[in-house]
Amino acid sequence: MRKYFVLFVSVSILLLLGACSNASSASGDGHNMILAHNHPTDHPVHKSLEKFKEEVEERSDGEMTMTLYANGQLGDEREVIELTQTGAVDVTKVSAGALESFRPEYSIFGLPYLFEDTDEFKEKMSDPEITDVIYNSSEDIGFVGLTYFDAGSRSLYTRDRVVEDTEDMSGLKVRVQPSATSVAMIEALGGTPTPMAYGEVYTSLQSGIIDAAENNLTSLVSSKHGEVADHWMYTEHAIVPDMLIMNKQRLDRMTEEQRQIIHDSAEAANAFHEVVWNEATEAAAEEAQNEMGVEFHEVDKSSFIESVQPLHDEMKADETMGPIYDLFKGGDSDEES
Structure with missing residues (x-):
């Protein structure tokens, strides 16, 4: 049943995009991008993805556009990963744990007590020698990593x-x-x-x-x-971080300037997420204890x-x-x- 769901959604989205876009490859391929995730709209991840969308559109002066689907509207995590592989979804946010069955390199994050604390985790994830290996490990199966979001x-x-x-x-x-x-x-x-x-x-x-x-x-x-x-x-x-991943072919079809906009916007979203995540965590602990x-x-x-x-x-x-x-x-x- 899963493969039929993915096929149906893929065809539906691709038909819709085909009807909406006449952009030529000469001008890159940043129009009508689909961004999907499975969190509610009040979640810090959704706010960070809104920031990503906003940054992409502002940095490109509106030439690059995104439609954001929340709440698992396009499927659960595995389904949206598969949709990203096919190109029906361009960008998605999923847990690194969900990526483990696609590429073994992501299983490193599930190893218990790999990091001494959050500071060590962030230090490792700011090292290009590490992130380049992780983010590019999946390029042969259709997607690459753009950045990570701290998931605590x-x-x-x-x-x-x-x-x-x-x-x-x-x-x-x-x-x-x-x-x-x-x-x-x-x-x-x-x-x-x-x-x-x-x-x-x-x-x-x-x-x-x-x-x-x-x-x-x-x-x-x-x-x-x-x-x-x-x-x-x-x-x-x-x-176990959340990972922002993108369809490899879509990224490759972009101009160098558009690709830089995507990467710069992802890093801006990462910095924004750190702030809203810390605020959300503190608020969650207080509400869980005092109200629940x-x-x-x-x-x-x-x-x-x-x-x-x-x-x-x-x-x-x-x-x-x-x-x-x-x-x-x-x-x-x-x-x-």
Whole structure:
């Protein structure tokens, strides 16, 4: 069914764009671009994508235009990635976790406790030696990365159980992103991973299909998970960024000036996002605690870090991922994680 959905949406959008655009290749290809994502319009990601759209249109004096689709109007994350591959969608924002099944290089972000803290994460993501490898790893399958958006540290939240260490993870059914790395992480921590789409988390927590989920703080408020989850544990086990990706052929058809506008606008959106993300995170923690009654708990991370060490060892030894791991860990393959 998925492939028919993607085909239907692709044909529909391409027909619409064909009817709307007569731009010649000589003038580049920046007209009527489609930008899609799956967040609500009050989410900081949507505001940052509005900033991206605004920057592109202003820097090009209106010669480059974008239509922004929010709330998963064009499909879930996997579907919009596939639409971006076909060129039916030009730009999309998706979690790096969703990209893992398309290119293994993105699985590096799902490795628990890869970064000591957010500062280290941002330092690594400002290094072109690293980002060029990640962003360009998917060019052979139809898309490239433009920039990243900070999505915060992912932590564990539960319906009714406080988790203090990995012993408390036993038997805990935890929703994870549909990625092999996320599944392996929860298994290593002693829980029972349950891959499912993000849109199913609220009702699954409410009904008891799952006992817990792991995400960033804004999910408690923006998706109302704080209404059905009583406890938040600061496990801070992963920093999985959102990635802004673009169809490779569309980018290649642009003039050099247009491509520069796209990249400059992406960086402007990244800087804007850092501000609105920090504001949203602080507001979410306050609302979840004071209005939703979520209890926040610090945890001793030592047992968590120890439990996932085999995942680091496995990635170091992998032919594809070993060099990526070394890039992020400074090239010292013997470094403790």
